[in-house]
Amino acid sequence: MNYIGSKLSLLDFLEESINKVVDKNCHTFCDLFAGTGAVGVHFKKKGYKIIANDIQYYSYVLNRHYVGNHKELSFLKLSDEIYNLDKLKIEDRSQSVCDYLSSLVGKKGFIYKNYCLGGSINEGEPRQYFSDSNGMRCDAIRQKIENWKDSDLINDDEYYFLITSLIESIDKQANTASVYGAFLKNLKKSAQNDMVLKPAKLFLNDQEHEVFNEDINEVLKKISGDILYLDPPYNQRQYATNYHMLETIAKYDNPTIHGKTGLREYQDKKSRYCSSSQVKSAFKDLILKAKVKYIFLSYNNEGLMSLDDIKEIMGLRGKYGFFTKEYNRFKADKSENRNYVASKTLEYLHYVICD
Numbered sequence: 272m273n274y275i276g277s278k279l280s281l282l283d284f285l286e287e288s289i290n291k292v293v294d295k296n297c298h299t300f301c302d303l304f305a306g307t308g309a310v311g312v313h314f315k316k317k318g319y320k321i322i323a324n325d326i327q328y329y330s331y332v333l334n335r336h337y338v339g340n341h342k343e344l345s346f347l348k349l350s351d352e353i354y355n356l357d358k359l360k361i362e363d364r365s366q367s368v369c370d371y372l373s374s375l376v377g378k379k380g381f382i383y384k385n386y387c388l389g390g391s392i393n394e395g396e397p398r399q400y401f402s403d404s405n406g407m408r409c410d411a412i413r414q415k416i417e418n419w420k421d422s423d424l425i426n427d428d429e430y431y432f433l434i435t436s437l438i439e440s441i442d443k444q445a446n447t448a449s450v451y452g453a454f455l456k457n458l459k460k461s462a463q464n465d466m467v468l469k470p471a472k473l474f475l476n477d478q479e480h481e482v483f484n485e486d487i488n489e490v491l492k493k494i495s496g497d498i499l500y501l502d503p504p505y506n507q508r509q510y511a512t513n514y515h516m517l518e519t520i521a522k523y524d525n526p527t528i529h530g531k532t533g534l535r536e537y538q539d540k541k542s543r544y545c546s547s548s549q550v551k552s553a554f555k556d557l558i559l560k561a562k563v564k565y566i567f568l569s570y571n572n573e574g575l576m577s578l579d580d581i582k583e584i585m586g587l588r589g590k591y592g593f594f595t596k597e598y599n600r601f602k603a604d605k606s607e608n609r610n611y612v613a614s615k616t617l618e619y620l621h622y623v624i625c626d
């Protein structure tokens with residue numbers, strides 16, 4: 272997924288830098304601003320026990336699957352509904368369940384009625400986040416997944432796998448420039464293609480992992496580990512507004528929505544890390560309370576906190592240092608709201624070895 276602040280292209284830099292600092296006796300890696308789960312998954316593959324967290328529910332879902340799921344999914348109870356499913360090898364069943372869901376007849380549900388042109392045009396606030404047919408496909412699939420869950424036909428592991436697959440698949444067909452803060456007037460080419468449910472990747476291993484969906488300053492009180500990796504928002508752009516559509520598809524809770532973009536209420540998801548007046552006190556509280564051996568922080572040189580702020584706060588816990596890497600990222604061009612221009616920034620990985 273194309274996600275603001277994703278560290279997918281910085282994983283080698285992160286791993287190499289972290290390995291230069293930590294001792295060999297580290298087993299637990301905490302990724303508490305987890306986003307897409309890219310960092311947690313990388314360290315899961317290296318054999319760590321992962322503790323993941325994010326304030327957004329869609330991100331919880333992604334992490335609950337990519338990080339939390341670590342065994343094959345059997346889907347045994349769906350054998351009555353999906354022909355011959357039980358005859359398939361266990362590793363082939365996820366594809367078969369996704370194929371079955373892709374073949375459902377579309378439904379005029381919440382997504383179609385509020386976020387597709389055909390459904391929303393009569394409501395006085397026409398929106399076109401998805402083509403009509405993809406909106407209806409999304410509704411049919413999402414309703415079926417919930418139905419299976421309510422009827423106890425799928426377990427939690429299978430449930431989060433299926434919603435992750437839906438989030439990833441529908442996101443590819445979104446009629447947006449990149450995030451969900453606005454939709455495009457005309458259906459772009461990729462949005463015209465029919466959504467096919469593609470099974471989300473499953474990362475197998477022997478560890479049990481933990482996944483939370485809370486404010487980081489709250490979750491931190493409950494956990495301890497060896498390595499704490501922090502990747503907070505760098506600026507004022509709230510993830511709750513930029514990804515409101517994924518939140519609603521993940522929750523499917525028929526929220527009250529408003530405005531041109533059909534935004535759901537998000538007061539309880541507003542991050543202090545996006546507020547210039549609150550970020551420092553939130554960060555200091557976090558750093559002082561963390562029960563870990565090492566803390567790493569990804570931040571760039573244009574973030575709300577200055578280098579001096581970070582050095583001063585992290586230095587309170589022990590020996591401080593940092594690594595840097597020049598990074599090509601795409602930035603919204605303010606004059607042409609929907610165009611994105613490449614620009615270079617300096618990505619920092621700050622660390623402290625806790626006393």
Ligand SMILES: C[S@@+](CC[C@H](N)C(=O)[O-])C[C@H]1O[C@@H](n2cnc3c(N)ncnc32)[C@H](O)[C@@H]1O
Pocket residue numbers: 274275276277278279303304305306307308309310324325326327330485486487488502503504505510511542543544
């Ligand atoms: C820069 S992104 C993380 C990207 C992630 N490392 C990746 O590679 O996909 C920051 C994440 O922090 C989450 N977040 C913001 N404020 C938070 C808070 N107070 N507690 C927990 N998560 C928060 C956002 O929802 C967002 O997913």
